[in-house]
Amino acid sequence: MEASESTTFRRLTSLGDNREAAVDVAVAAKRELVLFTRDLDPLIYDEEPFLKAVQALATRSRLSRIRVVSIDPGPAIRAGHRLIILAQRFSSFIEIRRASREHTDMPETFLVADDAALLYRPVATQYEGYVDLAAPPAARQCLKSFAGVWEEAEPDAEFRQLGI
Numbered sequence: 001m002e003a004s005e006s007t008t009f010r011r012l013t014s015l016g017d018n019r020e021a022a023v024d025v026a027v028a029a030k031r032e033l034v035l036f037t038r039d040l041d042p043l044i045y046d047e048e049p050f051l052k053a054v055q056a057l058a059t060r061s062r063l064s065r066i067r068v069v070s071i072d073p074g075p076a077i078r079a080g081h082r083l084i085i086l087a088q089r090f091s092s093f094i095e096i097r098r099a100s101r102e103h104t105d106m107p108e109t110f111l112v113a114d115d116a117a118l119l120y121r122p123v124a125t126q127y128e129g130y131v132d133l134a135a136p137p138a139a140r141q142c143l144k145s146f147a148g149v150w151e152e153a154e155p156d157a158e159f160r161q162l163g164i
Contacts, residue, residue: 008134012119014127018044021119021131022111026053028133029113033057034146035068036099037109038124040076045083055086058093066094069146069153071104077156097153106149110142118142 012018022044026033033054035045044050057064068083070076073096077084087094099106109124118139121129132138 009130009132012121012127012129012131015043018119018121018127018129019047019050022047023049023053024131024133025111025113025117025119026050026057028117029053029057031061031063031065032112032114033066034112034143034150035066035110036106036142036146036149037068038071040068040070040073040081040083041109041124042076042079042081046076046081051082051086054083054094055090058086058090064093066090067146067150068094068096069099069103069149070096071099071106073098073156096155097150098156099149100152100154102152103149110146112139112142112146115139115143 010017010021012021018041037045040046054066058066066087068087073081073084084096087096107123109121111119116136116139117131117133118135119129119131120138120142121127
């Protein structure tokens, strides 16, 4: 491993690793943050440090953009997930959609900041994965995948009930 890799890349093996990595990626975002998740991972993305980083991005610039696609956001919506509440407050900057049926079998989860930083778990239900704060090729690949998912995703009826 090269010296530069050791400072930007690390393996994730636990909930704590993922929480820390999610904050690191969100803080690294200068203009855009995208998240593809099964259920909005409340143990990771409904935590104060992450939410503060997302709010800071949303209020940093009128060009900030945060997009989230969730396969099954229903339980998180009903539980009052604070990322959803943040999306209500900053609806011009944060948008959450439900994945189309064609994408419900995607096993991974990822969080991408701009086209550089990436948190990636190949199996969304497990904490094993990696974070790399300087991974433009991998980040761009996830962004390309996300773009297709985003285009076919749509706001969930439960979001509309909440006024999102």
